[in-house]
Amino acid sequence: MAKREIELAGRTLRIETGKLARQADAGVLVQYGDTVVLTTVVYSKEKKEDIDFLPLTVNYRELAFAAGKIPGGFFKREGRPRDKEILSSRLIDRPIRPLFPDLFSHELQITSFLLSSDLENEGDILGIIGASTALTISEIPFLGPIGAVRIGRIDGEFIINPTVSQLDNSTLNLVICGNEDSIFMLEGGAKEVEEEVVAQAFERAQEEIRRLVVIQKDLREMVGKPKIDGESIPRDMEEEIRGIATQRVIEVNNLIDKEARREGFKRILEDLTKQLEGKYPERLNYISLILDKIIREDVRARIIKEGKRLDGRGPEDLRPISCEIGVLPRTHGSALFTRGQTQCLAVATLGTKSDEQFVDNIEREESKSFMLHYNFPPFSTGEVGPMRAPSRREIGHGALAERAIQPVLPPEERFPYTIRVVSNILESNGSSSMATVCGASLSLMDAGVPVKTAVAGISMGLVKEEDRTVLLTDIIGDEDHYGDMDFKIAGTRRGITAIQLDLKVKGVSTQLLKEAMMRSRDVRMEILDIMSKTIDKPKSTISQYAPRITTLTVPKEKIGEIIGPGGKVIRRIIEETGAQIDIDDSGKVVIATPSEEALRKAELQIKGIIADAEVGKVYLGEVKRINSFGAFVEILPGKEGLLRISEIAPYRIKNIRDVLKVGDKIMVKVIDIDALGRISLSKRRVLETSNRKDYYRRR
DSSP states (O other), X not given: OEEEEEEETTEEEEEEESSSXXXXXXXXXXXXXXXXXXXXXEEEEEEOOSOOSOOEEEEEEEOGGGGTOOOOSSSOSOOSOOHHHHHHHHHHHHHHGGGSOTTOOEEEEEEEEEEEOOSSSOSHXXXXXXXXXXXXXXXXXXXXXXXXXXXXXXXXXXEESOOHHHHTTOSEEEEEEEOSSOEEEEEEEEEEEOHHHHHHHHHHHHHHHHHHHHHHHHHHHHHOOOOOOOOOOOHHHHHHHHHHHHHHHHHHHTOOOHHHHHHHHHHHHHHHHHHHTTTOTTOHHHHHHHHHHHHHHHHHHIIIIIOOOTXXXXXXXXXXXXXXXXXXXSSSEEEEEEETTEEEEEEEEEEOGGGOEEEEOSSOEEEESEEEEEEOOGGGGTOOOOOOSOOHHHHHHHHHHHHHHGGGSOOTTTOOOEEEEEEEEEEOSSOHHHHHHHHHHHHHHHTTOOOSSOOEEEEEEEEEETTEEEEEESOOHHHHHHSSEEEEEEEOSSXXXXXXXXXXXXXXXXXXXXXXXXXXXXHHHHHHHHHHHHOSSOOSSOOTTSOEEEEEEOOGGGHHHHHOGGGHHHHHHHHHHOOEEEEOTTSEEEEEESSHHHHHHHHHHHHHHHOOOOTTOEEEEEEEEEEXXXXXXXXXXXXXXXXXXXXXXXXXXXXXXXXXXXXXXXXXXXXXXXXXOOEEEESHHHHHHTTOTTTTOOO
C-alpha cells in the first residue's frame, strides 16, 4: 500500500493505492475533506482487432449511501446514470482520451465510485485525479499524469476548489486539467466574465495542477508497473499505401463540399482494401489508419503552408450566417440559425411552476426552471442510425449551451415561468453546440422572455506543427477531427458565459488559449451583430399560445383561507377560472391560466380572500341570505357582512324580499367592524352619497 497527500486550498488531498480493488489493473482512493472517490482501471489483455479507435469506457457513479441516503423509487437502488453522473464521466474521459498511443486498441474501462460525500467537496475532480493516477501506476501506456482543479471567483478573488455553497456566490465555475506546463481540458460557466480574467484563472490553476502531477509521479516511483510496449504501423505497408493514395487524397481534399469529400475517401478506402487484402490479410485494419494519417497531413499542410482551409476560407474567416425567427406558427418561440453547413432549429416553450424539473443530486435536492435539451438526429450528417435515448454527447452539448444561456435569464420574481429550449440539429458540419447557443438566444427573444442580452458562441481550432501555429476561427467537422483543438467559447458583449476545451495534442500554453479567446471575442461581436439584425431585443409580449402567469405574495396566515376547508375555496377558484394555482409555505402564490381574462379573474378572487374589509369603503357585494331583520352580503370572497333592514333604503321597508333577493349584486358601504370582526353594512348611505335617494321608490 502506498499513499501521498498535499494541502490544497486549506484541505488535505490524499491519494492511496493498494488497499482496495486489488484485482483491477490499478485502483486508487482519492480523499478530499470527507469526500472519497474510488477509481479503478482495467484493460483487456487481448487487443481488439479491426478497429481504428480507442475502445475506452468511463463510468462515474454517485452511490446514494455516500451521503447517507436511500434511493427513491420502487426498487430502492441506483438506476440509470443521472445527467450529473454522465457529465462527470465525460469530464474524466475528455482529458485522458488523447493521452494513449495511436494504435492502442485494447478495451479499457475506467470506473469511479463516489463512496463518501461531505456535501461540500464534489467528487468529479477527484475522479479525474484518480483516473490519471490509476493509469500512471498501471502497465497501460499513458502519456500522463495530469492534474485537475475547479476554480471559482468571489469578490474578485480566485478560489481553488470552491465548495458547493461557495459556488452559489461565484462568478466563475471552471474545471481545468493539465500537466506541469500545459492545459489539456477546460469545462465550465461564467457570469459574463472578461476574457482577461478567465486567462488569469488558467494561470492560477496551473500552479496547483503542477503539485498534483508531482505526487502522482511520486506514487509511480513507489508502486508503478512497467508499461507494455506499444504497436507501430508496418513501414513497408505505409509506404506502399502512400504511393497509391497520396495524390488521390490531395484531389479529394480540393473538393469544397463535405459530402463529396466523404464519398471520395470512401472510394479510396474501398479500392485500397480490394487491392491489398491478398497481400496484407492480417493487417487490413491498418489501411484506414494509414489513409486517415495521409488525409490529416494534407489538411494540416494546406493550413500551415498555404493558409487555406478545406472549404476555401482563410484561418480567420467566419462561415456565412443566416438567422430567422418565428418559423413555427404554434410554438411559443422559434428560431432557425444556420452557419455554413451547420443548422439549428431552436424552440422555446414556456410552462408553469409544475413543469419544473426536480433534480435529486447527492449534494442537495433542487428544482430547475430552465432546461436546454440538444438533439442530434443521424440525418443531420446524412447517415442512417438508431434513434434511442439521448447520448452522452447530446447531454454534454445541451449542458454546455444551458450554461451559456443561464446568466442572461430574468429572475423568477420578474418572470415566473418554467422555460424549456429544445435544439434540433438539422445539419451538422462542426460547432453544432455553439449554433445551439445562438439559436436558443434567438428563440427566447422570439418567445418574449426578457433576457438581459443576446448570447452567441464560436468554436476555435488549432493546427500546430513544430514551431508553426495557426489558430482557426469557426472550425468545421474535418478541422475538429484533423486539427489539434476544439475550443468552444460562448458569451455576450460583456464577457464569457460558457467555455469548453478539448485537445488532441499534449497540452497548449495559457498564452495560446488567451490569444484564442481574444480572437473569439471579436468574432462573437460579429455574430451578435448579425443576430441583432433579425431581433435586437425580446418581444414585448409573450406568444398568445403561452400560459399567462402572475405571482402574488400573501401573508402566511392567509394561506389557509385561500385553500379553504379541505381545499374547497381553491378548488372553486380553479373550476371557475381554469387556473393552475401553486402556493408554497412562504406565502408565494403562482397563478397560471390559458388567457389574460382568466388570469385577472383568478387574481382578483385571491386578492379578495386575503383582503380585509375597511370601514368607510364601498364594495360590490352579493346577497347570500335573507331573513326578517336584514340580509347577509358577501363583500369579499368568504367575507360576509350584515345589511340591516334599516340600512337598505332611505325610507321604511316592511319586507326585505320586496326589494332584495338572493343573488342580487348591490353596492354597500362598511359602517362598522366590531371587536369580534363582525361587519355592518349600509346601502342607504351609498345612495345618499351618490344623491340617488329615489333609487328605491315603492312601486
